[in-house]
Amino acid sequence: MRHAQLIGAILAVVAALVAPRLLSEFNLRLATLSLHTSIAVIGLCIAFGWTGLLHLGQAAFIGIGAYATAILSTQLGLGFWTTMPVALVASGLVALCIAVPMLRLRGHYLALAVLGFNVTFEIVARNWTKLTGGFDGITDIPPVLFFGIEINDDRSYYYLCLGFVIVCALFALALRHSRYGRAMIAIRDDELAAGTSSVSVTRMKVLAFVLASMLAGLSGALYAHHATFIAPQDFEFAKSVTILVMLILGGELSIAGAILGTVIITFLPEWLRFLGDYYQAVFGLLVLVILIVMPNGIVGKVKQLWPKLTGRKTHV
Amino acid sequence: MTAQIIQLALNALAAGCIYAVVALSVEIAYESTGVVNFAAGQLVTAGALIGLSAVAFTKANFLPAYLLVLVGMSLIGLMFLIFVYLPLRRQSVLTIVIGTVGVGIFIQNVMLMTWGPLPKSVRSPMGSGALKFGDVSVSLHVLYVIAVTAVLIVAMYLLLYRSSVGRQFRAMAQDPEAATLMGIRVKALYAFNWILVCVLAGFAGLLFAPMWLVDVTSGDNLGLKAFAAIMIGGFGSVPGAILGGIIVGAIEIFGAFYISSNFKDALVFASMFLFLLVRPQGIFGERIADRA
Amino acid sequence: MNRRTTLAIAVAASLAAIAASPARAQEEIILGATVPITGNFAATGINYYNSLRMAQDDINAAGGIGGKKVKIIFEDSQSTNSTAVNALVKLVRQSKPSLIFLNSLSVQILAQEQEIAKSAVPVLYSGALVALQEKGNPMMFRIRPADNVQAGVIAKGLADVVKSKKPAIIHMQDEYGAGTAKLLEAELAKLGLSFVAKETFSPRDNDFSAQLLNIKNSGADAVVCVTYNRDGALIVKQRRSLGIDIPFLCTTAMFAATTLDLVEPEDLKNVYAAGDVVLETNNDKSKDFVKRYNERWGFKPDPYGAAYYDAMWMVVDAIKANGTDPAKLQEYFANLQPWQGTAQLYSNQKNGTNNLAHSAVLVKFKPGTKDFEQVVSNTGK
Numbered sequence: 001m002r003h004a005q006l007i008g009a010i011l012a013v014v015a016a017l018v019a020p021r022l023l024s025e026f027n028l029r030l031a032t033l034s035l036h037t038s039i040a041v042i043g044l045c046i047a048f049g050w051t052g053l054l055h056l057g058q059a060a061f062i063g064i065g066a067y068a069t070a071i072l073s074t075q076l077g078l079g080f081w082t083t084m085p086v087a088l089v090a091s092g093l094v095a096l097c098i099a100v101p102m103l104r105l106r107g108h109y110l111a112l113a114v115l116g117f118n119v120t121f122e123i124v125a126r127n128w129t130k131l132t133g134g135f136d137g138i139t140d141i142p143p144v145l146f147f148g149i150e151i152n153d154d155r156s157y158y159y160l161c162l163g164f165v166i167v168c169a170l171f172a173l174a175l176r177h178s179r180y181g182r183a184m185i186a187i188r189d190d191e192l193a194a195g196t197s198s199v200s201v202t203r204m205k206v207l208a209f210v211l212a213s214m215l216a217g218l219s220g221a222l223y224a225h226h227a228t229f230i231a232p233q234d235f236e237f238a239k240s241v242t243i244l245v246m247l248i249l250g251g252e253l254s255i256a257g258a259i260l261g262t263v264i265i266t267f268l269p270e271w272l273r274f275l276g277d278y279y280q281a282v283f284g285l286l287v288l289v290i291l292i293v294m295p296n297g298i299v300g301k302v303k304q305l306w307p308k309l310t311g312r313k314t315h316v
Numbered sequence: 317m318t319a320q321i322i323q324l325a326l327n328a329l330a331a332g333c334i335y336a337v338v339a340l341s342v343e344i345a346y347e348s349t350g351v352v353n354f355a356a357g358q359l360v361t362a363g364a365l366i367g368l369s370a371v372a373f374t375k376a377n378f379l380p381a382y383l384l385v386l387v388g389m390s391l392i393g394l395m396f397l398i399f400v401y402l403p404l405r406r407q408s409v410l411t412i413v414i415g416t417v418g419v420g421i422f423i424q425n426v427m428l429m430t431w432g433p434l435p436k437s438v439r440s441p442m443g444s445g446a447l448k449f450g451d452v453s454v455s456l457h458v459l460y461v462i463a464v465t466a467v468l469i470v471a472m473y474l475l476l477y478r479s480s481v482g483r484q485f486r487a488m489a490q491d492p493e494a495a496t497l498m499g500i501r502v503k504a505l506y507a508f509n510w511i512l513v514c515v516l517a518g519f520a521g522l523l524f525a526p527m528w529l530v531d532v533t534s535g536d537n538l539g540l541k542a543f544a545a546i547m548i549g550g551f552g553s554v555p556g557a558i559l560g561g562i563i564v565g566a567i568e569i570f571g572a573f574y575i576s577s578n579f580k581d582a583l584v585f586a587s588m589f590l591f592l593l594v595r596p597q598g599i600f601g602e603r604i605a606d607r608a
Numbered sequence: 609m610n611r612r613t614t615l616a617i618a619v620a621a622s623l624a625a626i627a628a629s630p631a632r633a634q635e636e637i638i639l640g641a642t643v644p645i646t647g648n649f650a651a652t653g654i655n656y657y658n659s660l661r662m663a664q665d666d667i668n669a670a671g672g673i674g675g676k677k678v679k680i681i682f683e684d685s686q687s688t689n690s691t692a693v694n695a696l697v698k699l700v701r702q703s704k705p706s707l708i709f710l711n712s713l714s715v716q717i718l719a720q721e722q723e724i725a726k727s728a729v730p731v732l733y734s735g736a737l738v739a740l741q742e743k744g745n746p747m748m749f750r751i752r753p754a755d756n757v758q759a760g761v762i763a764k765g766l767a768d769v770v771k772s773k774k775p776a777i778i779h780m781q782d783e784y785g786a787g788t789a790k791l792l793e794a795e796l797a798k799l800g801l802s803f804v805a806k807e808t809f810s811p812r813d814n815d816f817s818a819q820l821l822n823i824k825n826s827g828a829d830a831v832v833c834v835t836y837n838r839d840g841a842l843i844v845k846q847r848r849s850l851g852i853d854i855p856f857l858c859t860t861a862m863f864a865a866t867t868l869d870l871v872e873p874e875d876l877k878n879v880y881a882a883g884d885v886v887l888e889t890n891n892d893k894s895k896d897f898v899k900r901y902n903e904r905w906g907f908k909p910d911p912y913g914a915a916y917y918d919a920m921w922m923v924v925d926a927i928k929a930n931g932t933d934p935a936k937l938q939e940y941f942a943n944l945q946p947w948q949g950t951a952q953l954y955s956n957q958k959n960g961t962n963n964l965a966h967s968a969v970l971v972k973f974k975p976g977t978k979d980f981e982q983v984v985s986n987t988g989k
């Protein structure tokens with residue numbers, strides 16, 4: 001199974017590298033969208049999947065990252081490589097500020113409190129016109145410069161995002177297998193036991209929450225420079241719910257699941273467009289079907305079917 | 317000025333009653349199964365739109381029309397039970413929560429195809445009359461909303477705390493395994509639960525539509541407000557959900573009047589934070605502790 | 609359901625997708641349209657979705673253009689900006705239309721603007737935000753009057769018709785409401801007036817009593833009311849039950865038939881509405897359009913729909929004159945000569961805005977009815 005995972009990961013990276021040569025321009029755009037969104041989903045995987053914090057406000061942190069980079073690059077003319085770290089720090093700092101009081105809450109309280117933060121963020125973004133441009137949003141966000149070359153076509157931007165996704169996935173994997181990652185899982189599985197085994201539960205929760213939000217911020221920065229336009233409605237709480245759907249549908253609360261879930265939820269409604277007026281209803285139905293057929297998500301189903309496919313017995 | 321405050325209080329109470337009934341629906345689903353129902357808003361809209369068609373079908377004969385809504389919402393509840401809840405019952409609660417997101421998208425778009433996107437007005441069984449007390453004007457429908465909400469609350473109380481069904485229901489909520497061993501028919505109770513959840517949401521729809529018009533997205537906002545209401549009132553508490561709903565209605569309307577209409581929704585969520593910080597368990601607290 | 613059936617469904621779905629993808633028949637002229645068909649803004653899209661489909665059928669029933677059938681490929685723009693851009697990208701890259709109709713949601717069009725510039729396909733849109741024309745994108749043509757035209761008519765109505773000294777405003781908290789409020793403030797400043805109360809509401813609000821009572825307490829003698837249809841109907845209803853009878857000057861949604869269906873005649877006492885045009889009386893073309901639209905869709909059209917119906921027929925003339933090459937069509941609209949439609953006398957005044965529609969009216973509802981008469985008109989200079 002271990003080898004299989006490694007081979008799977010390598011195959012996925014190779015497929016992702018050659019994909020732009022095979023995809024139509026429209027599908028390439030969707031692939032790029034999936035890539036930068038998946039960074040926020042990986043973030044949620046850390047906070048929820050491993051630490052058990054039901055964080056229903058990723059869209060707000062995507063928004064903070066997007067606004068930070070958009071404001072700095074349009075008003076001060078700073079480049080992406082300066083604004084992106086600021087976006088990361090900004091979303092991390094906001095997360096830190098709200099984490100301390102909020103992480104005392106558990107389960108659904110936390111989820112709905114963060115959801116409330118998301119709604120409030122939207123209202124502030126709409127009304128703080130001087131900074132955020134209000135409803136009209138921020139237009140003409142400049143393209144990313146990569147060693148002096150403008151990345152303004154979809155194919156190059158795809159590779160830029162792919163690079164970030166690989167880095168984030170590797171970072172998350174390293175975290176998962178570190179002392180911190182094990183502590184996080186311990187918290188999810190049994191907070192009481194983790195508390196007694198001298199792991200600072202609160203500190204770990206804050207760390208997970210802040211990391212998740214920083215990844216969302218990075219996702220937002222990449223979104224802003226891809227769309228070149230942002231407005232408050234891009235960061236509605238409904239998007240936070242979608243991000244959770246992506247993580248659960250991908251399955252097993254894993255990195256691979258996070259990425260797979262994002263790709264499916266991004267592509268599925270677009271592919272269903274041929275159904276005309278019915279496509280959104282069919283999309284809702286398909287989400288249900290996937291859940292019922294694969295209650296542990298797609299990755300979970302693959303793991304379950306693996307022995308049957310290979311004819312070998314494995315212990316998962 | 318006093319007249320204005322009474323007027324606003326009445327409107328806040330009417331809005332609060334609607335939020336309270338939606339919150340009650342969300343609360344019952346949560347308390348008995350641990351599921352946060354993200355389709356609540358869409359179920360409310362469904363109640364309103366089925367009501368619209370039923371009133372037209374029965375030629376404004378309200379009793380049979382309401383019965384039709386009752387049947388329709390029960391069918392939705394049963395379908396949710398059979399196609400979503402039972403197959404996913406053994407999975408983590410969150411899988412079912414995501415299931416409700418899928419159900420919400422599905423119901424919303426089926427409604428869009430059935431009733432179209434345009435807003436519609438719905439008749440009230442009370443007609444369109446209003447009572448005037450000096451400068452205060454209150455429509456008969458608003459009084460009707462307040463009365464029906466009161467009746468629903470009392471009925472829920474009797475059902476949950478004073479009947480054998482209610483006892484079994486609460487036993488199931490605490491521990492389904494033990495309840496099964498005690499000979500409680502858990503599946504029938506689950507059916508009862510989801511029917512109740514949908515019927516309550518449907519009632520909220522019947523109540524709000526004559527006041528506020530209805531289109532396929534009407535319920536979305538009500539669902540969100542119901543979540544705020546539950547946060548304020550406290551998860552796992554039926555009286556908390558009701559009081560929370562009324563508080564949210566009051567914050568909205570008095571916030572818009574005294575502070576700023578720009579930030580009235582932000583005020584609702586700011587107060588929610590405040591409640592969480594000061595009293596994380598809400599006003600009435602959670603009886604079934606620590607659901608993750 | 610087992611894995612195999614799931615797989616089978618997936619395969620069938622993708623095959624159907626391939627089958628349904630537009631096989632470009634030579635004899636068809638392909639146009640595109642992004643419309644909010646589902647999601648929160650579906651109510652704003654229904655009028656032009658219907659009008660465009662009706663125009664397409666009318667044109668094809670009349671033999672098409674030079675013997676070729678016209679086909680509009682509709683893509684749902686939903687309620688998010690990125691879906692709106694997805695829809696446009698899909699149209700531009702996969703369907704390769706000669707021209708595209710965009711919707712009335714200004715923020716979505718702002719989001720689509722870069723892609724429009726890249727695509728070099730002309731677009732006809734109705735988003736009225738002034739910021740859109742300031743982009744100076746040569747591919748974009750507006751087929752409805754910009755918000756400042758409507759604001760001009762309302763300001764004129766405030767000053768000349770209701771002779772307001774202390775106006776107030778209540779508006780939707782979005783780019784349309786906030787933008788119109790700003791334009792009106794500028795117009796009023798010219799007349800030496802300013803708003804004595806400014807109230808707002810959110811898109812899904814239901815109760816407006818707090819805002820309306822604040823306006824009443826401010827001593828306002830007239831109210832400007834910037835809304836869409838559902839909220840506009842609720843405001844005039846609640847205003848009546850609160851006994852506020854000062855004049856209400858509403859925006860275009862108020863006299864759309866779909867809004868009037870939601871109110872009683874008594875709700876419209878002392879209510880004015882600004883809009884593009886009164887379709888029911890404008891000209892023979894518009895009367896015929898209202899009649900046939902109502903027969904086909906079961907409700908009356910609003911000026912939005914009429915603008916798209918006109919636009920589609922303008923495209924017919926453009927293709928007859930210049931062919932289907934996008935660049936040539938762009939030229940046609942960049943030099944549009946006066947063209948009489950159901951809603952407007954369209955022309956390109958070559959002032960850098962690429963606005964094709966220039967006139968607006970203010971109407972007053974007649975007491976005790978849902979009928980109205982024109983009290984101010986601005987035919988545009």
